[in-house]
Amino acid sequence: MKFTRRDALKGLGGIPLMGAVWWAGAASSVAKKKERSAILEQLNIQPSLPSAVPGIGGEPIRVGVIGFGIRGEQLCRALGFATEEWKEKMRMAAKEDPKHTALSDFESQDKLNVHLAGICDIFDYRANKALKSFNTPDNKMERFRTHQEMIRSGKVDAVVIATPDHWHAPMAIDALENDIHVYVEKPMTHNVSETYRLRDVAMNSKAVLQVGHQHRQTLSFQTAKDIVHKGTIGHVSLIQTNTNRNDDNGAWMYEIHPDASPQTIDWDMFLGSAPKIPFNKNHFFRWRKWWAYGSGLSGDLLSHDYDRLNCVLNMGIPNSVMTSGGIYTHRDGRNVPDVLQVNMEYPNFSTGSSQPKGKEKGMTFVYSATLGNGFSRPTILMGHDGTLELGNELTIWPDGRSTRYADMIESGKMNPEVPIYQYNPGASTPDGVASATSQYFADKGLMWTYINGARVDSTFLHLREWLSTTRNGGKVSCGVKEGFEEAISSHMAGLSYKLGRRIEWDPEQGKLKPIEGIDFDEALLASL
Amino acid sequence: MVLLRLFIGWHFLYEGIIKLYNPDWTSFGYLASAQGPFRSFFIWMTGDSIMGMADWGNKIALVFVGLTLLLGIFEKWGAIVAALLLALYYLAHPSFPWVAQVNVEGSYWFVNKNLIELVACLVVYQIPTSHYFGLQRLFHKKETLSHAN
Numbered sequence: 001m002k003f004t005r006r007d008a009l010k011g012l013g014g015i016p017l018m019g020a021v022w023w024a025g026a027a028s029s030v031a032k033k034k035e036r037s038a039i040l041e042q043l044n045i046q047p048s049l050p051s052a053v054p055g056i057g058g059e060p061i062r063v064g065v066i067g068f069g070i071r072g073e074q075l076c077r078a079l080g081f082a083t084e085e086w087k088e089k090m091r092m093a094a095k096e097d098p099k100h101t102a103l104s105d106f107e108s109q110d111k112l113n114v115h116l117a118g119i120c121d122i123f124d125y126r127a128n129k130a131l132k133s134f135n136t137p138d139n140k141m142e143r144f145r146t147h148q149e150m151i152r153s154g155k156v157d158a159v160v161i162a163t164p165d166h167w168h169a170p171m172a173i174d175a176l177e178n179d180i181h182v183y184v185e186k187p188m189t190h191n192v193s194e195t196y197r198l199r200d201v202a203m204n205s206k207a208v209l210q211v212g213h214q215h216r217q218t219l220s221f222q223t224a225k226d227i228v229h230k231g232t233i234g235h236v237s238l239i240q241t242n243t244n245r246n247d248d249n250g251a252w253m254y255e256i257h258p259d260a261s262p263q264t265i266d267w268d269m270f271l272g273s274a275p276k277i278p279f280n281k282n283h284f285f286r287w288r289k290w291w292a293y294g295s296g297l298s299g300d301l302l303s304h305d306y307d308r309l310n311c312v313l314n315m316g317i318p319n320s321v322m323t324s325g326g327i328y329t330h331r332d333g334r335n336v337p338d339v340l341q342v343n344m345e346y347p348n349f350s351t352g353s354s355q356p357k358g359k360e361k362g363m364t365f366v367y368s369a370t371l372g373n374g375f376s377r378p379t380i381l382m383g384h385d386g387t388l389e390l391g392n393e394l395t396i397w398p399d400g401r402s403t404r405y406a407d408m409i410e411s412g413k414m415n416p417e418v419p420i421y422q423y424n425p426g427a428s429t430p431d432g433v434a435s436a437t438s439q440y441f442a443d444k445g446l447m448w449t450y451i452n453g454a455r456v457d458s459t460f461l462h463l464r465e466w467l468s469t470t471r472n473g474g475k476v477s478c479g480v481k482e483g484f485e486e487a488i489s490s491h492m493a494g495l496s497y498k499l500g501r502r503i504e505w506d507p508e509q510g511k512l513k514p515i516e517g518i519d520f521d522e523a524l525l526a527s528l
Numbered sequence: 529m530v531l532l533r534l535f536i537g538w539h540f541l542y543e544g545i546i547k548l549y550n551p552d553w554t555s556f557g558y559l560a561s562a563q564g565p566f567r568s569f570f571i572w573m574t575g576d577s578i579m580g581m582a583d584w585g586n587k588i589a590l591v592f593v594g595l596t597l598l599l600g601i602f603e604k605w606g607a608i609v610a611a612l613l614l615a616l617y618y619l620a621h622p623s624f625p626w627v628a629q630v631n632v633e634g635s636y637w638f639v640n641k642n643l644i645e646l647v648a649c650l651v652v653y654q655i656p657t658s659h660y661f662g663l664q665r666l667f668h669k670k671e672t673l674s675h676a677n
Contacts, residue, residue: 003666011665014534014599021538021598025545033550099571 035413039420042408043232043396047223047423053465054472056113061467064118064156066147066171068126070254071185072162075212076130078459079160081116082106083133101455109460112467118156120144122266123284125259146269147171151178158207158470160463161185164293165300167272169194176205181470183463185212186307187299187490188483191521192512195487202480210466210476211483213307217461218449220394223423224312227388231352232396232421234385234404235360236313241305242377243297243369251330251338251371252288252300256281275527282333289334291525296336297369298323298493305367305379306344307478307486312381312390313351317485318344318365320504323496329372335527338371342493354385354404367493386420392449394423488512491524498523530661533597533652536645540610541594547587554583562620564627570620589613597652600662607653614646 003011063079065072073083090103116134119141121127127143135141144150147167151159151174158181161171169189172182176198188211189195202209215221227233245251262279270284274292277283287293288300295303309315325340344365353360368377381388385402389395398405400416408414449458462477469476492503492512504513512520547553556579562570573582589609596606621629623636623643634640658664 003669007665007669010661011600011663014537014662017534017538018541018595018598021541021594022545025542026549029546029549 039408039414043227043421044230045223045232045421045423046226047219053461053468054474056464056467056471058113058471060113060115061470062115062117062155062157063467064120064144064150064159065116065130065162066120066150066159067162067167068119068121068130069162072121072126072160074459075160075162075183075185075463076116076134077106078109078457078463079114079116080109080112081134081139083129085129085133105455105457109457110464112464114467115139116141118142118144118150118153120147120150122269123257123260124264125257145266148174151175151180157181158183158467162212164270164287165295166190166274166293169198170272172209173198173201176201176207176209179205179207181207181466182209183212183466184209184483186483186486187295187303188487189491190295190299191524192488192491192495193521195484195491196511199480199484208466208470208476209480209483210462210469211478211480211486212459212462213304213311213478213482213486214458214462215304215308216311216477216482217458217465218392220392220423220449221308221311221390224388224390224394227394227396227421228312228351228381231354231404232386233381233383233388234351234399234402235353235355236351236381236383237360237363238382239309239363239365239380240377240382241309241365241367241379243301243305243367243371244373244375244377245371246374250374252286252294252334253330253332254285256285260284289332289336291335291527294336295490295494297325297338297340297371298342298497299487299490301369302340302342302367302493303486303490306365306489307482308379308390309365309381310482310485310489311477313349315346315349315363315365317488317505317507318346318492319348319507320345320502321489321492321496322502323493324500325369325497329370337497340367340369340493340497342367342496344489344493351383354402360384394421395419396421491520495520495524498526529652529655529657532648533600533603533657534661536610536648536652537594537597537599537606539594539645540590541598544587544590544594548591554579555586558620561630563630564619564622564624566619586613600658600664601667603656603658603662603664604653607649611646611649611653614642614649618642618646 065076068076073086076082077086087103090100090106093100094103116139119127119130119134120143121130131141131143142155144153147159150156159171159175161168161182161184163171163185165187168184168187172184172188173194175182189198228236260281265279265284267279271277283290283293288296294300321342321344323340323342325337327334327337328339330338344367346365347362349363350361379390381390384399385404386399387397396419398409398414398416398420400409402409405414409416414420449456449461466476468474488505492505496503499515499518501515506513556574559570559574559582572578590613593606593610593613596602597610618640621632623629623638623640625637632640659668
């Protein structure tokens with residue numbers, strides 16, 4: 001057997017080719033990785049880990065639920081109680097689409113040490129629905145006709161308030177004055193004076209108040225806090241946040257239940273402080289469309305966006321707010337606007353600066369909303385050194401004219417069009433989101449967060465934190481300080497829209513700057 | 529024919545190596561956005577338990593094809609694996625006019641680059657060249673010599 005030179009060349013010729021391709025591929029990957037790790041090292045961002053919450057020991061906490069509508073049912077599920085109807089519906093959905101994981105997510109949720117002891121809903125159908133599913137030998141549950149009765153019954157330690165906005169503060173104040181713990185949905189209050197009152201009551205109560213901004217549990221927001229704190233994007237001069245919805249559900253056109261009638265609904269109780277009008281199903285089920293019971297875009301959805309950013313930046317109440325808008329896409333008798341632009345001014349706020357001292361100071365927070373278009377506009381924080389897109393995922397782009405990154409941009413190590421950091425805690429977890437409105441909340445990081453790659457309902461975490469604090473002490477993430485800031489800022493936006501003028505905050509007095517001849521509460525809740 | 533084989537091998541090896549050295553790479557996006565009649569199968573592959581295997585399987589298969597075709601050894605096996613991989617890529621995002629084109633470059637009508645490369649692999653399978661250029665030449669010669677003895 002003899003090999004010629006030709007044999008060797010043709011036999012082994014592939015080896016150098018293979019070596020070259022392998023080297024080229026590996027070198028390019030490794031170089032990219034090195035560049036990335038150099039950038040990441042410089043940024044030094046620490047993705048947040050979930051904070052440990054002490055367990056709820058001893059006897060189960062007795063919780064009463066006030067309001068068993070759409071949100072009330074969601075809150076009960078987060079507490080570990082789902083109606084049979086919902087479970088059946090989710091079973092069917094999972095059968096049709098294996099990606100639909102709502103039921104398995106619910107079943108794998110940790111069990112809280114909770115006894116759902118009371119239900120209070122002024123619509124018989126809803127109260128009975130809760131009783132039917134939750135009043136079991138393991139969980140004795142009672143219906144209370146009014147919240148006052150429930151609070152004073154001695155049968156609940158804590159209440160969850162998921163009612164129309166105009167009932168939030170009266171119920172929360174009543175409960176806190178009786179030392180009953182409160183979890184109240186957002187916005188914390190419906191007008192200005194009750195916001196001051198609730199703050200005072202909460203500060204003097206032994207009970208724990210948590211406002212339902214569950215996204216404070218979202219890990220990406222906690223990571224964003226670290227990003228901004230480290231000066232990664234420099235001085236933020238503008239924040240842009242948006243609502244874009246284009247469906248009936250998103251415009252609060254909820255279904256009207258066929259059982260609804262003056263016999264099955266305690267109409268006077270529903271009205272509460274609202275102007276007395278005859279029984280009206282449209283108002284009962286679609287209360288978000290009227291100032292008398294709801295808060296429109298400013299209290300309903302701006303409050304989410306405001307608190308998301310307040311959680312990251314802790315910027316507090318703006319010095320002044322200017323709002324404009326109108327009812328331009330749903331002229332169906334509602335009196336809250338469906339297109340709204342809010343500008344909040346923070347002339348003294350800064351997130352730090354990479355430029356000469358004193359050059360940069362001040363920020364505007366812009367909220368732009370329409371219920372007539374569904375194009376997804378992201379939330380962005382615009383800094384001198386970079387731009388941060390904030391949602392369940394985080395992305396940072398360096399700015400082409402950044403001071404901090406000038407050298408890296410000049411040397412080509414950074415490119416303004418290529419993100420320098422991306423945080424996607426759920427990268428390997430596909431999500432099945434049912435409706436347009438759910439998608440809207442999910443994109444904003446308002447529905448769930450990811451812990452070790454698994455999807456966790458942030459409302460569950462928020463409730464767990466509250467319940468744990470009632471037993472073990474400590475601090476909740478969205479207490480009265482945060483709730484007060486959210487409520488006042490939302491009301492300033494609503495007032496500016498109503499009055500067509502600038503609304504100012506007086507930090508020394510801890511009150512809105514008065515405007516002669518104007519009663520803020522009257523102006524905010526007026527039907528026109 | 530040798531050139532065709534080498535180029536295909538080159539392409540596969542480079543794709544494989546890039547993915548091998550990038551720990552963050554995943555075919556999740558490509559599979560999750562799959563379109564057409566086999567959509568549910570590809571979506572199934574994105575399941576938690578399958579995803580990791582699918583990613584590793586793809587990397588190993590790519591490098592295997594690259595090595596066999598470039599080095600010129602077991603080229604028929606390489607060509608078959610390559611054709612299977614390309615068929616999967618094609619079916620995940622088929623260029624049928626009635627199927628939405630998501631996550632793909634170029635404009636095609638039934639025939640796209642994946643399909644052309646697939647056919648090229650079949651040709652490589654049909655017309656092996658490793659006995660002329662490749663490690664197989666050395667073994668081939670050894671075999672013919674031993675037969676002659």
